[in-house]
Amino acid sequence: MPIQILQGTLDLMILRTLATMGPQHAYGIANRLQQVSEDALNLNQGTIYPALVRIEQHGWTRGSWGKTENNREAKYYTITRAGLKALKEETESWRQMAGVVEKLLAEEQ
Amino acid sequence: MAHRKRIIAKLRNLVTNKRAEEDLAREVESHLTLLADDFKSRGMSPEEARLAARRAYGGVEQAKQAHRDERSLLWIEQTMQDLRYGLRTLSRSPGFTITAVLTLALGIGACTAIFSVVNAVLIRSLPYGDSSRLVYLYTPVLQFKLPAEVFGPAYADLHDLKQESRSFQDMTTFGQSVFSLASQGAAERVSAARVDGDFFRTFQSAPELGREISPDDNQLGHEKVAVISHALWQSMFGSATDVLHRSLLLDGKNYQIVGVMPQGFEYPHSTDLAYGESQYTTTQVWIPLALTPQQMADRDNSRGNAVGRLKPGVSIAQAQAEMAAIMTRLDKLHPQAHGWGAFVKNFVDSTVGHVRSLLWLLLGAVSFVLLIACGNAANLLLARAASRMRELGVRVALGAGRSRITRQLLTEALLIGVAAGAIGIGLAFSFLRLLPLLDPGNIPRLREASLDTRVLLFTLTISLLTSVLTGVFPALAVSRINLTDFLATTGIRSVVGAHTRVQSALIVVESALVVVLLASAGLFLRSYINVESVDTGFSQSTVTLNIGLDPRYSPPQAAEFFRSLFARLQALPGVETVGAVSSLPLSNSEDLRMFAVDGYPNQKSQLAEASWATPNYFSARIPLIAGRLFTADEKPGSQTIIINQSFARKYFAGRNPIGGRVSRQDDPTRWSTVVGVIGDVRLTSLEKPAEPQIYHPDMEFGGGYIAVRSSLPAKSLAATIRTILHSLDPNLAASDTQTMSELESEASAPRRFQTSLLTFFAAIALFLALVGLYGLMAYSVSRRTREVGIRIALGAQRTDVLLLILKKAASLLAVGLVSGQIAENPVDNGPRCLYVAWEVRGLDHKNRIRTLRHRYRFRRFSLVSAGTTQLQSCPSVLCSRSPA
Numbered sequence: 006m007p008i009q010i011l012q013g014t015l016d017l018m019i020l021r022t023l024a025t026m027g028p029q030h031a032y033g034i035a036n037r038l039q040q041v042s043e044d045a046l047n048l049n050q051g052t053i054y055p056a057l058v059r060i061e062q063h064g065w066t067r068g069s070w071g072k073t074e075n076n077r078e079a080k081y082y083t084i085t086r087a088g089l090k091a092l093k094e095e096t097e098s099w100r101q102m103a104g105v106v107e108k109l110l111a112e113e114q
Numbered sequence: 115m116a117h118r119k120r121i122i123a124k125l126r127n128l129v130t131n132k133r134a135e136e137d138l139a140r141e142v143e144s145h146l147t148l149l150a151d152d153f154k155s156r157g158m159s160p161e162e163a164r165l166a167a168r169r170a171y172g173g174v175e176q177a178k179q180a181h182r183d184e185r186s187l188l189w190i191e192q193t194m195q196d197l198r199y200g201l202r203t204l205s206r207s208p209g210f211t212i213t214a215v216l217t218l219a220l221g222i223g224a225c226t227a228i229f230s231v232v233n234a235v236l237i238r239s240l241p242y243g244d245s246s247r248l249v250y251l252y253t254p255v256l257q258f259k260l261p262a263e264v265f266g267p268a269y270a271d272l273h274d275l276k277q278e279s280r281s282f283q284d285m286t287t288f289g290q291s292v293f294s295l296a297s298q299g300a301a302e303r304v305s306a307a308r309v310d311g312d313f314f315r316t317f318q319s320a321p322e323l324g325r326e327i328s329p330d331d332n333q334l335g336h337e338k339v340a341v342i343s344h345a346l347w348q349s350m351f352g353s354a355t356d357v358l359h360r361s362l363l364l365d366g367k368n369y370q371i372v373g374v375m376p377q378g379f380e381y382p383h384s385t386d387l388a389y390g391e392s393q394y395t396t397t398q399v400w401i402p403l404a405l406t407p408q409q410m411a412d413r414d415n416s417r418g419n420a421v422g423r424l425k426p427g428v429s430i431a432q433a434q435a436e437m438a439a440i441m442t443r444l445d446k447l448h449p450q451a452h453g454w455g456a457f458v459k460n461f462v463d464s465t466v467g468h469v470r471s472l473l474w475l476l477l478g479a480v481s482f483v484l485l486i487a488c489g490n491a492a493n494l495l496l497a498r499a500a501s502r503m504r505e506l507g508v509r510v511a512l513g514a515g516r517s518r519i520t521r522q523l524l525t526e527a528l529l530i531g532v533a534a535g536a537i538g539i540g541l542a543f544s545f546l547r548l549l550p551l552l553d554p555g556n557i558p559r560l561r562e563a564s565l566d567t568r569v570l571l572f573t574l575t576i577s578l579l580t581s582v583l584t585g586v587f588p589a590l591a592v593s594r595i596n597l598t599d600f601l602a603t604t605g606i607r608s609v610v611g612a613h614t615r616v617q618s619a620l621i622v623v624e625s626a627l628v629v630v631l632l633a634s635a636g637l638f639l640r641s642y643i644n645v646e647s648v649d650t651g652f653s654q655s656t657v658t659l660n661i662g663l664d665p666r667y668s669p670p671q672a673a674e675f676f677r678s679l680f681a682r683l684q685a686l687p688g689v690e691t692v693g694a695v696s697s698l699p700l701s702n703s704e705d706l707r708m709f710a711v712d713g714y715p716n717q718k719s720q721l722a723e724a725s726w727a728t729p730n731y732f733s734a735r736i737p738l739i740a741g742r743l744f745t746a747d748e749k750p751g752s753q754t755i756i757i758n759q760s761f762a763r764k765y766f767a768g769r770n771p772i773g774g775r776v777s778r779q780d781d782p783t784r785w786s787t788v789v790g791v792i793g794d795v796r797l798t799s800l801e802k803p804a805e806p807q808i809y810h811p812d813m814e815f816g817g818g819y820i821a822v823r824s825s826l827p828a829k830s831l832a833a834t835i836r837t838i839l840h841s842l843d844p845n846l847a848a849s850d851t852q853t854m855s856e857l858e859s860e861a862s863a864p865r866r867f868q869t870s871l872l873t874f875f876a877a878i879a880l881f882l883a884l885v886g887l888y889g890l891m892a893y894s895v896s897r898r899t900r901e902v903g904i905r906i907a908l909g910a911q912r913t914d915v916l917l918l919i920l921k922k923a924a925s926l927l928a929v930g931l932v933s934g935q936i937a938e939n940p941v942d943n944g945p946r947c948l949y950v951a952w953e954v955r956g957l958d959h960k961n962r963i964r965t966l967r968h969r970y971r972f973r974r975f976s977l978v979s980a981g982t983t984q985l986q987s988c989p990s991v992l993c994s995r996s997p998a
Contacts, residue, residue, distance in 0.1 A: 031141060032148040049172025050145065054138075055184035062123035062185065070140075075151060079144045080137070 010048060015056040017099060020065060020092040023084040028071075030079035031057060057082065065091050124187045131186065138181055146171055192518075196525035204529060210498055211530065214491045217885065218534030218580055220878055221487030223541025224480040226565070226573045228871075230546060232473050233572075234563035235466055241378045243318030243423075248461035249430060251275070251285070251420040253441060253454045258721065260706070262457045263388040263464075265416040269409050271444050271454070272420050278440050281433035282422040284316040288403060289418040290382065292394065292662060296363035296845050297350050303662070304346070305394030306364070307382060308403040308418075314341075316423050317381060323347075324358045324373035327402050331372075337404035340369035344377040346398045362399065365664030366845055369401060385558040386465055387419055395555070413448045421461065434458040469557045472868055479634070479875045482627045484580065486879050489620040490886035491534075491584040495527060496617055497893040499588035506592050520589040527585025528578070535577030539565065542573075554867035555860060587616055617890050622930040628876075628883045629934025635869075635876035642869040645862050657822045657831050658698055659851040661839070675842065679820075680728075682838050689824040689831075693731030695809075697723070698819040698857070709808065710782055711765045712775035722761060722806040729811070731821060732756070732792060741772040741790035748811040756790040761806035776808065786810065821854075828853045891923055 022037050023029055029037070034057075035050040060066050065088030071081045084092070127134055149167035150160070158166060171177070182191075204211045242248060253271055254262035267275065269287065276285045288309040295304045307313075311329030320326060321341060331339050340362050342350075351357045362369045380396035403418075424433055437456035445454045460467075499506070506519055546563055553560055661679075663672050676694065683692040697705060707724040710716040729744035739759055748754060755776060762771040766788075775785040794804035824831055832851035839846055852860075859866075895902075902915050 030144070030148070032145045036152075049177070050149065050170055051142075051172040051174065051177025051180075054142075054177045054181040058181050058185040059120075062120045064119050064123075073148065077144060077147055077151065078140075079148060080141045 010046065010052075014099070015053065016060050017092070017095045019053065019056055019060060019082075020084060020088055020095065023066060023082055024089060024092055028081040028083040030071075030073070030081050032079065034082070060088070063087075063091070121187075124185065127186050128190060134185060135182075138178060142171075142174060142178065146174075192521070193525065196522050197529065199522065200526040200529045204526060207498070210494060213885070213889075214494045214530050214584075215533045215537065217487045217490045217494075217882060218531060218577075218584070219537035219541060220882065221480075221484035222534050222538030222573060222576055222580065223545070224538075224875060224878065225477075225484050225576055226538055226542035226569060227545035228473075228476050228480045229572050230542060230565055230569045231549070231557075231560060231563045232477055233566070233569055234559050235557055236470060236473060237568070238559075238562075240462065240465065241319065242381070242461075245462055246460075247283075247424040247426070248317075249422050249424060249433065250459045250461060250464055251422055251437065252457040252459065253416065254457050255416075255451060255453045256455060257453050260721070261388065262459075264706075265454075265457075266418045267420050268413045268415055268417060269405055270411050270413045270447075271441070273410065274444055275420075275437065275440055279433075279436055281424060281428045281436050283425045284312050285420065285422040286310055286312040286316040287418050287420045288313055288382075290387075290397075293364040293399070294366075294662065294664060294846055295399070296366075301845055303394070303660075304364075304398045305396070306340075306399040306401055307397045309400050310403045310405075313400070316421055317379075318423075319375065319379050319381075321373035322376040323355075324371070326373055327400055331402040332404050334404055334406065337402040338367065338369050339372045339402065340364070341373040341375060341400040342371055343375050343380050343396070343398045345380070345396070347374045363845075364399070364401070366666050367664075369399075375400075382419070383558055385556055388464070413444070414450050422458075430458050430460060465558055473557075475634075476868070476871055476875075479631060479872055482631050483875050483879045483882070484576065486624045486627050486882045486886070488580050488583045489624045490882055490889070491527075491530065491580070492587045493617050493620050493886055493890055495523070495530075495584055495588045496591060497889065499523065499591055500893075500897075503592075516592075519592055523589045523592060524582065524585040527588075528581040531577045531581030531584070534580070535573050538577070539570070539573055542569075552867050552870065554864035556864045557867075587620075591616070617894075618926055621887055621890055621926045622933065624883045624886055625927055625930025626934035628879050629931055631872075631876040631879045633934075635873045638865075638869040638872050642862070642865050645865050655823070655828065656854045657824070657828050657835070657851055658819050658854065658857070659832070659835060660698075660819050661846070663846070679838065679842060682842075683820075683822060683835065686824070686826075686831075686834060688826040689822060691730045691823045693728050693821045694818050695727040695731045695821065696725040696818045698821070707778065707808070710777050712777075712785065713769070714765050722808050724808045724810070726811065726818070727756075727809045736795060737793040739791040739793060741788070743790055743792075744809075744811045752811060753784070753786045754789045754811060755786045756792055756809040757788055758792055758804065758807040759794050760804050761808065762791045764806055887923065887927070891919065894922075895919060 018038060019034055022034050026033070026037065031053060032050065035048070035053055038046055038048070038053075057066075061068055061082070064085060066082045066084055068080050068082050070078060073079050146164075146167045149170055150163040153163035153166045154160060168174075239245060250263075251267055251272075252262045252265050253267045254260075254265045258264075267287070272285070272287050276282075279285075286309065288307050291306050291308055293304055293306050294301045309327055311327065311332045314320065314326035322344070324341070327339065327341055330336060342357075342362070347353055347357055351360065354360075357371055357374060360371055362371060380398070382397055384395045422433070424430070434456065437458055441454055441456040445452055448454060509519060510516065543565060546565070549563060550561055663675065667675060680692050680694075683689060705724050706721045708720065709722055709724075710720075727744070729746055729748060732738065732743045739762075741756075744754070744756065757771060757776075765771075765776075766774055771788050771791055774788045776788065777783070777785050792809075795807065796802070796804050820835075822831065822835070826834075828851075835851060898919075905915060905918075906912070
C-alpha cells in the first residue's frame, strides 16, 4: 500500500534532493523521490509541480533552462543560499516533530 | 519574511503570467519527453513509451492547474475571471444592463451633486484658521424686540471689552462701505470693509503679497492704505507684481495698495452678516477703520460688526458669561438708552447655520432617490437571476461552490455599480455647471462646490454600497437553490416564490419612499407658490439703480447733480416717471427709527422703517390709499410724511390718519403731519409681512435708489442711464441696474432653489419607482404567460385576466402608499423653518398645512396610481393577447 505524502513534507524532500544532487529538473527530482522511497511513495510525477513553484516563489530555488546528457532541454532547479537555510530549519523541525510522534507511539505500545 | 517574498512573487506573476504559462507548458513537455526516453531505454516502442510517460506523469491539465493555483493570487485571478465573465454576460443583455446602470447613475449622480454642495458649504473648513473658535459679538438691547444681530457693539464698548475680557485671544471690529472704484476711465462699485488693526490677526489670514492693515494704519492721517483681494488683483492689475507700488482711487481718493489677500479670502461675504451689505457677494478691498476720537468714545450707537477668537479651551458659554458681566458694568456708562446686554454667537453657525437643515434635507431626499434606484436595480437583477436560474443551477450541480456563484453575482452588480458611479460623476459635473443658475444667494460658498477628492471618495463608497445592496438579493436567492428540487423541476418553480416576495417588498418600500418625497416636494411647492403670489406692492417693469455720491459733492452740488440727472432722465422718450428713494423694496435694506404718534399710547421701543422719497417715486405704481402724494414743491423740511397701511392700521386704529402727527423720539417737539397713506411695500423679504413705514420728502443727497418707470426695454434703458451718468460724472459708478421683477426673483431665489431641487428629485424618484413597478409587473406577467394562456383557454375573459394582474399591482401600491403616509408624518413635523410661507397671507398656520396636505394627498395618490396603472396596462394587454 503506497503512502500518502504528508502535508508540507514534499517541499522538504525536494530541497533535500536538490541539496544532495545539485541542480536537477522536475523529472530527476521525481525519479529520485521514487528511488529513495523504493516506490513506497506513489506519486504522479505532476504532483510535485505546485511544490516546485512554491519553493521557487519562496526564493529557495532558482530555475533555469539547460540541456540533459541526451541533449534534451529541461528546466533545472538550483537550491539557493536561502534554500539551504530553509532546509536546515525545516529538517530540524521535522526531526523534532518526528521524534515527538515516535516517542508517543513507542509509549503507547 | 519568506511569506512576503511569496506574495511579491505572486503579484509579479499577475504581470508575467503569460510567460509563466509558456514556461510551464515547456517544462511539462520536457518532463514527458524525459520520461518517455527513459521508458524507451527500457525497450518500449516510442508509442508505448509515450503512453507510459503519460501514465507516470498523471493528469497533465490537473498538474498545470495546481501549478497555476499555487503560483498566482487565487482571489485576484478568480476576480479577473468573474469580471471577464460578468462583462460578457452584461454585454449579452444590453437592455437590462443599460436600464440598471442608468437607474443607478441617476441616484448616484444626484447624491454626488448634493454631497458636493454639502461638502463645499458644511464640511470644507473655513479658511480662517481654527474657525470653531471664532465668534460674533453683539450687545443687544432686549426692549427693542429686535434680533440680537442688529446690535454690533459700540466702539467704546468694544474697546473696553477688548481691554477687560480674558476669554479672547483676539478681537476685531469692522464696518462695510461701498465705493466707486475708478479703473481705466470707467468706474465700478466695490464692497469694502473698514477694519481695525486686529482684523487679519483675528481671522489668522495673511496677505499673499505685501502686508496687512496694521494698528498704525488706523491712526488718523495714515489711513489711506488698502489691501485688495486676489480677484481684484487679477482683474484690475493683471496679477502684476508691482501692484504694491500702485494705488486705488476710491470715491476719488487715493489709497496706497499695501497688500493682496490670497484667493479664498473675501470676508465678509453677503451671507456672513445678517445685516450687512447684501448687494455685493464678496469683499474686494480692506481699508483702515481709522476712528476719530469722537467715534472711539461713542457708546450710543451700535455700529459695525465685532468678531472675536476665543482662547483655546474657552467655551462660548464662558465667554458669554464674562462678556455679560462686563456689559452690565458698561451699561451704566451709556448716556441715553440702557439695557445693553451681551451675546456671543458661534461664527460657523452664523455662516452656515441657516442652510444646514436645508442641505441635510436635500441630502436626505437624494438618498431616498438612491435607495429607490437601488431597489430598482436589485429588482432587475433578481428578475434576471430568475431567468438565469437554469444556468446557475447547472453550475451548482457541476460543483461550483455557492460562494463562488454569489461572488459572481456580486461582481456583476459591482460592474453595474461602478459604471453607474462613473456616469453619475458625469451627471453631477453637469449639475454643478448648472448650479450658478440656481444660486439662491443665501448659501455661502455654493459656487465653490466641486468634485474634489472627498466627493469622489464619497461617490466611490456609495457606488460600492449600492452594488452590494443590489447584488445581495439575487445572491441570497441563488444561495437558496435547492439542488434536489432544481434537478427535479428544472429549477424554476422552487425559487420563484422567494423571488417575488422580495421583489414585492422592494416595490412597497419604493412607493413609500416616493410618497414621502412627493409630500415634502408638494409642501415646498405650495410654499413657493405662496411666496410668488405675494403682492409686492410695486410695478415689475420699473428699472432701478443705486447711485452713491462720494464726499467730493457738497450738499448743494449733490442736489444740483440729482436735479440735472432727473431732468435728463425725464426727458428721455418713453420714460413715464423718475423717482428716488433711500431704501428699495426687497433690497434687504431698511432704516429703523423710533418715533412717537400723537394721541397714541407710545412705547419706548416702537420702530418703523423710515425712508425718504421723491414725489414721483410713488407713481412707480405704489397705490395711494388715502390723502395725497408728495408734490414737487414739497420743500425739504416741510414736515410732511406719508405712511403705509400697516402704520395706519396699527397707530391710527379707528382714526383718520390724514392730518395725524408723528414725531421722532429723539426730538419730540418737532411734529410732522401725515398727508397720505400708501399701500404696503415689503422692504426686506417676501416672506415677512410689511412693517410700519414712514416716508418723508427730505432727500439725503449722499445717494439712494433711482427708480425709472418707462415703456422702454429694460436693457436699453439701463444702457442709456449709464451713458447719462457717465456724461454727468465719469468717476461715478452706479450699481448694477435691475428691474423690480429681477429684485423680486432674487428675493424668492432661496425658496426657488430648495423647491426646484426637491421637486426635481421627487420627479426622478417617481419616475424610477414607475420604471421599477413596470419592470416587476412586466416580469411577473411574462412568467405567468402559461398560466394566463390556460385561464383564457378555460374560458376566462381578457378583462378577468387584466383585473387579476392589476389587483396585484394595486395591492402592492396600496401598502406602499399607506406606509408612506405613516412615514411622512415626521417629515411634516420636521424643519418647520423651511416652509414658513404659510404665514404670508396671515392664515392660521396649522390649519392651512393640514388642509393643503389633504388636498395633496389625494392628488398624489391619483397621480401615482394613474401613472402606474397606465404603465401596467401595457404588459397586461400584451399578456391578454397572448395566444391561448
